[in-house]
Amino acid sequence: MIYLDNNATTPLDPGAQEKMSHFLREHFGNPSSLYPIGRAVKEIVTETREVIAKAIGATRTEIIFTGSGTEADNFAIRGVLDAFPEKDEFITSEIEHPAVIETARYLEKKGIKVTYVPVDQYGTIDLGFLSNAITPKTALISIMHANNEIGTIQPIESVVKIAREKGVLVHTDAVQSFGKIDVDVKKLDVNLLSISSHKIYGPKGIGALYIRKGTNIKPLIYGGHQEREMRAGTENTIGIVGFGEAVRVLMERGSKDKKRIEKLAEQLKKGIEETIPKVKLNGHDKNRVKGTLSFCFPGLEAEAILLALATKEICVSTGSACAEGTEDVSYVLSAIGLKPEIARSTIRFSVGRFNTEEDIQIVLKELPEIVKNLREISALDIDE
Numbered sequence: 001m002i003y004l005d006n007n008a009t010t011p012l013d014p015g016a017q018e019k020m021s022h023f024l025r026e027h028f029g030n031p032s033s034l035y036p037i038g039r040a041v042k043e044i045v046t047e048t049r050e051v052i053a054k055a056i057g058a059t060r061t062e063i064i065f066t067g068s069g070t071e072a073d074n075f076a077i078r079g080v081l082d083a084f085p086e087k088d089e090f091i092t093s094e095i096e097h098p099a100v101i102e103t104a105r106y107l108e109k110k111g112i113k114v115t116y117v118p119v120d121q122y123g124t125i126d127l128g129f130l131s132n133a134i135t136p137k138t139a140l141i142s143i144m145h146a147n148n149e150i151g152t153i154q155p156i157e158s159v160v161k162i163a164r165e166k167g168v169l170v171h172t173d174a175v176q177s178f179g180k181i182d183v184d185v186k187k188l189d190v191n192l193l194s195i196s197s198h199k200i201y202g203p204k205g206i207g208a209l210y211i212r213k214g215t216n217i218k219p220l221i222y223g224g225h226q227e228r229e230m231r232a233g234t235e236n237t238i239g240i241v242g243f244g245e246a247v248r249v250l251m252e253r254g255s256k257d258k259k260r261i262e263k264l265a266e267q268l269k270k271g272i273e274e275t276i277p278k279v280k281l282n283g284h285d286k287n288r289v290k291g292t293l294s295f296c297f298p299g300l301e302a303e304a305i306l307l308a309l310a311t312k313e314i315c316v317s318t319g320s321a322c323a324e325g326t327e328d329v330s331y332v333l334s335a336i337g338l339k340p341e342i343a344r345s346t347i348r349f350s351v352g353r354f355n356t357e358e359d360i361q362i363v364l365k366e367l368p369e370i371v372k373n374l375r376e377i378s379a380l381d382i383d384e
């Protein structure tokens, strides 16, 4: 099988798997318990929190474990709006992940005014629009670091500069950037930042929210005293251990991995552009997470390509995993100005750590043939 859908999820790192198996065998204690078997687990959780904090330039007490990247996004947004009842405005972008967009829709139903900042043809937000949208009633701005469908990287430092001048807090969803490009909370200067384990070769169902010291935020989940009373519920200790090891491996491999992935993605990009007529890369050519390649294949339905590739055991996506199987055109592709029929012809390839040159060669052998055959039987006119 050739897996080129690493933005949807990644395979578990063997080191993380080993660490988790060992932990499961040796530790069942509750980290809140005061006797030794509880204490031992608490110590492991604390060490893991330190590893994750260090990886993003934070301190340990600024990291709260969550049940997913989605929960981290919900926590950041709803938690800050809850903390500022006198402010009832929220700003985000048109191309956020559903974890943010649907939270915004929920807030709208509760009477919050939400402004969705538009993007240009490359998927980059309009900073002027953003600046004009801020009012004294704005509680929070949430702009994603890198987009999951097209990979475009947003100018977060500029967003923060604009927000700071007007005293507004900034959250960024770094679920698709962490592990792929530099993510440093000090450099980005954000107040809140979300990450998720299963996008970086860790287990699913565990994420984290960075909350800069002193940030005014309310919990999303109430109950026990866990996570410094910011996220109640007995910790997902096995998930935390796996997440921590995945981050440790990530840091150890460093730029070596990044270069390899970028090289493979570039080979795939060049190969597609050279062998398949009329394809076009969606998003930004340069300012992009390079392992993400969103291509449209005019004249075809993406689903037909996806299914043909699947018969060759090649896994790709038609967009984000969350939109898969729905009839709707991707709102991200609509926001960058693609016509519905072009958006519907889009395939996302996302390259990861375990891909090889052979994977890319096989795709470049199969894909042009598949596209050619499908175009021959397709009724759509690619010159339209």
Ligand SMILES: Cc1ncc(COP(=O)(O)O)c(C=O)c1O
Pocket: 007, 008, 068, 069, 070, 071, 073, 097, 099, 144, 146, 147, 148, 173, 175, 176, 196, 197, 198, 205, 206, 207
């Ligand atoms: C940009 C972005 N944000 C948030 C999420 C949600 O993360 P999780 O799957 O951990 O809930 C995803 C997952 O696809 C994502 O790509």
